[in-house]
Amino acid sequence: MQRAKLVVVGNGMAGTRTLEELLKLAPDLYDITVFGAERHANYNRILLSPVLAGEMTLREIMLNDEQWYRDQGITLHLANPVARIDRSRRCVVAADGTSAPYDRLLLATGSAPVMLPIPGCELQGVLSYRDIADTEAMIEASGRHSHAVVIGGGLLGLEAANGLRQRGMEVTVVHLMPWLMERQLDRSAAQMLERSLADKGLRFLLGRQTERITGKDGHACAVVLKGGEEIPADLVVMAVGIRPNVDLARAAGLHCERGIVVNDTLQTHDPRIYGVGECVAHRGLTYGLVAPLFDMAKVCANHLARLGIGRYQGSISSTKLKVTGVDVFSAGDFTGGENTEEILLQDPGGGVYKKLVLRDERLVGTVLYGDTVDSAWYFQLLRDGTNVAQIRDHLMFGESHLGNTGHQGQNRAVTMPDTMEVCGCNGVTKGTIVKAIKESGLFSVDDVRKHTKASASCGSCTGLVEQLLASTIGGAYAPQAAAQKPVCTCTELTHEEVRRAIRDHHLHSIPQAMAFLDWHTPDGCASCRPALNYYVLCAWPREAQDDPQSRYINERAHANIQKNGTFSVVPRMFGGVTSAAELRRIADVVDKYAIPGVKVTGGQRIDLLGVRKEDLPRVWADLDMPSGHAYAKALRTVKTCVGSEWCRFGVQDSTALGIDLERALARMYAPHKVKLAVSGCPRNCAESGIKDVGVIGVDSGWEIYVGGNGGIKTEAAQFLVKVRTADEVLEVTGAFLQLYREEARYLDRTVAYIQRVGMDHIRMKVVDDATSRLELYQRLLFCLEGATDPWQERIAGAQSHEYEAITL
Amino acid sequence: MSATDSTLWNWQRVCDLKDLPPLGARVVSHAQGDIAVFRGAGEEVFALLDRCPHKGGPLSQGIVFGRHVSCPLHGWTIGLADGVAVAPDQGCTPGFEVRLDGGQVYLRLPALAAEPVA
Numbered sequence: 004m005q006r007a008k009l010v011v012v013g014n015g016m017a018g019t020r021t022l023e024e025l026l027k028l029a030p031d032l033y034d035i036t037v038f039g040a041e042r043h044a045n046y047n048r049i050l051l052s053p054v055l056a057g058e059m060t061l062r063e064i065m066l067n068d069e070q071w072y073r074d075q076g077i078t079l080h081l082a083n084p085v086a087r088i089d090r091s092r093r094c095v096v097a098a099d100g101t102s103a104p105y106d107r108l109l110l111a112t113g114s115a116p117v118m119l120p121i122p123g124c125e126l127q128g129v130l131s132y133r134d135i136a137d138t139e140a141m142i143e144a145s146g147r148h149s150h151a152v153v154i155g156g157g158l159l160g161l162e163a164a165n166g167l168r169q170r171g172m173e174v175t176v177v178h179l180m181p182w183l184m185e186r187q188l189d190r191s192a193a194q195m196l197e198r199s200l201a202d203k204g205l206r207f208l209l210g211r212q213t214e215r216i217t218g219k220d221g222h223a224c225a226v227v228l229k230g231g232e233e234i235p236a237d238l239v240v241m242a243v244g245i246r247p248n249v250d251l252a253r254a255a256g257l258h259c260e261r262g263i264v265v266n267d268t269l270q271t272h273d274p275r276i277y278g279v280g281e282c283v284a285h286r287g288l289t290y291g292l293v294a295p296l297f298d299m300a301k302v303c304a305n306h307l308a309r310l311g312i313g314r315y316q317g318s319i320s321s322t323k324l325k326v327t328g329v330d331v332f333s334a335g336d337f338t339g340g341e342n343t344e345e346i347l348l349q350d351p352g353g354g355v356y357k358k359l360v361l362r363d364e365r366l367v368g369t370v371l372y373g374d375t376v377d378s379a380w381y382f383q384l385l386r387d388g389t390n391v392a393q394i395r396d397h398l399m400f401g402e403s404h405l406g407n408t409g410h411q412g413q414n415r416a417v418t419m420p421d422t423m424e425v426c427g428c429n430g431v432t433k434g435t436i437v438k439a440i441k442e443s444g445l446f447s448v449d450d451v452r453k454h455t456k457a458s459a460s461c462g463s464c465t466g467l468v469e470q471l472l473a474s475t476i477g478g479a480y481a482p483q484a485a486a487q488k489p490v491c492t493c494t495e496l497t498h499e500e501v502r503r504a505i506r507d508h509h510l511h512s513i514p515q516a517m518a519f520l521d522w523h524t525p526d527g528c529a530s531c532r533p534a535l536n537y538y539v540l541c542a543w544p545r546e547a548q549d550d551p552q553s554r555y556i557n558e559r560a561h562a563n564i565q566k567n568g569t570f571s572v573v574p575r576m577f578g579g580v581t582s583a584a585e586l587r588r589i590a591d592v593v594d595k596y597a598i599p600g601v602k603v604t605g606g607q608r609i610d611l612l613g614v615r616k617e618d619l620p621r622v623w624a625d626l627d628m629p630s631g632h633a634y635a636k637a638l639r640t641v642k643t644c645v646g647s648e649w650c651r652f653g654v655q656d657s658t659a660l661g662i663d664l665e666r667a668l669a670r671m672y673a674p675h676k677v678k679l680a681v682s683g684c685p686r687n688c689a690e691s692g693i694k695d696v697g698v699i700g701v702d703s704g705w706e707i708y709v710g711g712n713g714g715i716k717t718e719a720a721q722f723l724v725k726v727r728t729a730d731e732v733l734e735v736t737g738a739f740l741q742l743y744r745e746e747a748r749y750l751d752r753t754v755a756y757i758q759r760v761g762m763d764h765i766r767m768k769v770v771d772d773a774t775s776r777l778e779l780y781q782r783l784l785f786c787l788e789g790a791t792d793p794w795q796e797r798i799a800g801a802q803s804h805e806y807e808a809i810t811l
Numbered sequence: 812m813s814a815t816d817s818t819l820w821n822w823q824r825v826c827d828l829k830d831l832p833p834l835g836a837r838v839v840s841h842a843q844g845d846i847a848v849f850r851g852a853g854e855e856v857f858a859l860l861d862r863c864p865h866k867g868g869p870l871s872q873g874i875v876f877g878r879h880v881s882c883p884l885h886g887w888t889i890g891l892a893d894g895v896a897v898a899p900d901q902g903c904t905p906g907f908e909v910r911l912d913g914g915q916v917y918l919r920l921p922a923l924a925a926e927p928v929a
């Protein structure tokens with residue numbers, strides 16, 4: 004069968020990114036032909052500024068060279084713009100007469116710099132700043148001339164001015180508006196920026212209009228301002244704005260406003276013709292930064308691949324000025340207005356300015372000058388629409404002031420030396436990461452993970468990697484809104500979408516779910532299979548079948564794998580209470596199986612380390628104690644203190660309640676591990692403040708806290724409710740944990756889950772609405788009823804092949 | 812894996828195909844080191860030395876997907892057919908010839924070997 008034909012007009016950043024996404028989804032669907040007006044294959048346009056400044060070379064900024072197009076079987080026409088689209092015959096005709104038929108057409112023509120129609124604009128030495136040719140011309144001119152004028156004090160103009168200054172020219176920036184970068188910055192931040200750029204040797208004429216350019220022998224020699232002032236200029240760079248390239252589309256009769264009008268699936272009014280990038284207008288907006296284009300590319304590719312999933316709903320973008328040594332960042336709606344509040348920090352002496360704009364307890368905009376280390380964090384809060392009421396007091400001081408004592412606390416990615424280790428698990432340094440970002444053209448944390456392994460293991464350095472991305476590629480880095488993150492690369496769907504489908508369509512096995520949801524891989528990967536296994540089991544308890552092959556070895560073998568391939572065994576000691584008989588059995592087992600390590604764990608129980616796999620079932624049988632699930636995404640420990648039975652301060656029987664909770668919840672699987680603690684008085688010796696559920700006895704009853712964590716990032720638990728009786732503690736705890744089980748993404752601890760949905764949601768479902776609480780609790784009890792101990796099952800012979808090696 | 816002069820390689824029966832769980836593995840204890848025998852989703856079988864090129868993790872304990880296994884210790888992805896680690900990781904673990912005949916799995920192994928297999 005003949006393949007359908009896809010023609011792409013414009014091989015810039017948006018068009019080529021769409022092709023990359025498409026080839027990932029449907030490598031064989033189309034015969035692809037690409038026309039590009041420039042003579043270069045696809046390069047990273049935003050890095051033209053470092054090239055101009057002499058910090059990078061052209062070779063370093065190539066994203067897809069001609070070989071890439073050949074490898075993908077794409078026909079590439081360079082230096083050959085498309086002149087005409089013939090919609091009735093469904094073909095395009097290029098400048099040199101080449102024509103190419105299409106079944107689908109993708110327009111990605113970008114935009115063109117606006118040239119002021121003033122006298123002298125046609126002189127030699129008057130340039131725009133858009134592509135490699137412009138950049139080369141500027142570099143060449145800087146070698147021969149000494150006076151440059153840049154017209155326009157926006158992002159592009161300032162980067163051009165800085166680059167030319169770095170190359171030794173005298174540079175004057177003429178700007179029409181009263182302050183620099185007025186579209187991104189407010190006046191105070193702009194004035195600080197102006198001062199530091201002036202220190203670098205740039206000259207500014209603000210609030211001034213250019214009237215004409217005078218020339219000698221056809222070459223520019225000066226710029227004349229309104230009012231008569233004349234500034235010598237052998238090189239004039241116009242950076243006054245961009246205009247989407249719509250002429251081609253308009254001539255073909257496609258509906259255009261400022262850009263080519265597209266809908267949420269990136270289709271123009273002719274459904275065979277798609278548009279992405281700076282050339283399109285979506286919901287009345289055009290964009291001039293790459294992050295939104297990447298969002299468009301993803302959705303467009305999905306529809307071109309005929310999967311039909313996803314809509315583009317617009318982007319919030321951010322800007323970062325790429326001038327080395329000057330940090331400026333702005334995002335969202337930072338001008339404020341009705342119903343907004345501003346938090347402001349202004350320290351002109353120290354060179355720091357920060358403005359945060361809030362609406363309805365959410366961050367909607369920010370401007371940062373001088374100290375931008377938290378830009379990625381603010382941007383994430385902004386895109387996710389996180390409720391910041393609880394952290395408002397600290398918001399201005401950044402992420403590291405949130406009691407975040409973990410690895411991410413060392414927050415100054417920008418000031419770290421290149422040799423410093425970012426990823427402690429894989430030993431990756433800052434230098435390695437920055438180099439990979441630049442040389443391989445990486446744009447996302449996922450890309451960095453794939454190329455360098457940084458943040459691929461425990462993930463605690465993800466924040467640092469995000470900062471490195473933000474500081475290296477600037478506004479091109481858009482942290483993906485968490486709400487849109489797909490489960491893994493086997494699907495486009497988010498965890499929420501997958502869970503909903505499993506529930507709504509009664510999918511009760513992994514193959515069923517994969518088939519229904521069009522998984523791209525035949526049997527998933529090591530990330531999605533365990534998640535799917537959990538999701539089907541949670542949605543269809545006592546009906547869905549567990550799939551051991553989709554569980555990590557610890558949960559498959561019911562013991563913790565060790566670095567040398569042996570296993571550890573942690574039997575359950577309810578509430579940390581044990582007896583002489585139990586201790587004696589443990590001691591005997593250690594002797595009998597020559598177990599090399601015995602240790603008291605951080606969770607009030609005993610760990611037998613270095614057990615041979617084949618011994619496991621017999622060790623369990625001889626111990627005659629239930630599984631402690633120390634290996635599972637399940638209920639782990641319920642720590643207790645001695646409480647009122649012995650302690651002179653105790654006001655409640657914390658040990659008894661702890662044991663009751665542990666007996667009720669043992670064998671409960673969850674999105675991640677779950678740890679509880681019960682203390683008998685506010686002295687809190689069981690450390691209830693850093694547990695998923697922490698209970699503290701007070702004279703009149705029990706206080707319940709949720710969402711604490713003592714792991715990678717220490718997080719204090721938040722107060723949920725105070726109740727009177729132990730029974731109420733059981734019900735509230737059960738209901739909360741069931742809500743977590745039903746709604747959290749696989750591998751999110753309770754703290755991450757609560758951060759996502761908000762405490763109000765939890766309170767409403769678990770505290771305020773008694774019916775909802777009871778229903779949740781009933782669903783949990785239904786799921787746990789009849790659940791058996793996995794060690795007992797295996798002592799009786801289940802999955803015996805797991806433990807027996809084949810000997811020849 | 813090619814035969815060396817000093818070693819004799821024989822086909823040996825290992826187990827029934829049904830003893831290998833789909834998308835799973837079994838360990839074959841061998842005088843010169845454990846061998847991991849894997850099975851894909853269907854009837855395809857593979858055999859590698861049970862030692863990850865990273866830090867020696869037991870690959871037999873990993874999660875099998877497609878024609879790959881994810882090492883249980885630090886999550887490297889190793890190709891089942893060639894033992895090669897997927898980029899950005901680098902390394903390779905030795906493989907063994909394996910075949911299926913009448914529902915039986917056979918491995919080609921060094922007989923009474925003079926040298927360790929790897």
Ligand code: SRM
Pocket residue numbers: 563564565566571573602603604605606607608609610633639640676678693694711712713714715716752
């Ligand atoms: C055995 C024990 C250390 C000890 O000797 O005390 C332990 C051992 C391991 N911990 Fe832990 N943790 C142990 C208590 C803790 C505690 C303290 C506690 O539970 O009170 C914490 C912090 C509290 C918390 O979780 O909030 C803790 C936070 C972690 C984390 C970080 C979790 C997080 O969300 O930040 C991990 C990594 C993970 O789970 O992804 C981890 C992972 C691990 C693993 C399972 C690593 C692994 O995947 O192989 C370790 C297994 C070692 C082995 O070879 O068996 N361990 N781990 C403790 C077992 C307690 C028990 O009786 O079940």
Ligand SMILES: Cc1cc2nc3c(=O)[nH]c(=O)nc-3n(C[C@H](O)[C@H](O)[C@H](O)COP(=O)(O)OP(=O)(O)OC[C@H]3O[C@@H](n4cnc5c(N)ncnc54)[C@H](O)[C@@H]3O)c2cc1C
Pocket residue numbers: 012013014015016017018038039040041048049050051052083084085086111112113114132133134159162248251279280281282290291292293294296323325476477478479
């Ligand atoms: C110097 C500079 C610095 C920048 N810095 C940043 C930054 O820090 N952060 C950020 O987010 N963004 C930045 N940008 C903006 C970013 O580069 C653009 O948003 C992005 O490149 C737009 O992608 P696109 O594919 O829509 O357009 P382009 O990348 O311009 O690609 C369009 C391509 O189509 C070609 N074309 C046009 N018409 C035709 C035709 N008829 N036939 C064939 N080909 C045609 C053009 O020649 C061009 O190659 C910067 C831009 C410049 C110039």
Ligand code: SF4
Pocket residue numbers: none
């Ligand atoms: S036991 Fe926990 S803290 Fe200790 S090395 Fe292992 S994972 Fe790290």
Ligand code: FES
Pocket residue numbers: 863864865866867868882883884885886887
């Ligand atoms: S030993 Fe296999 S990934 Fe480290």
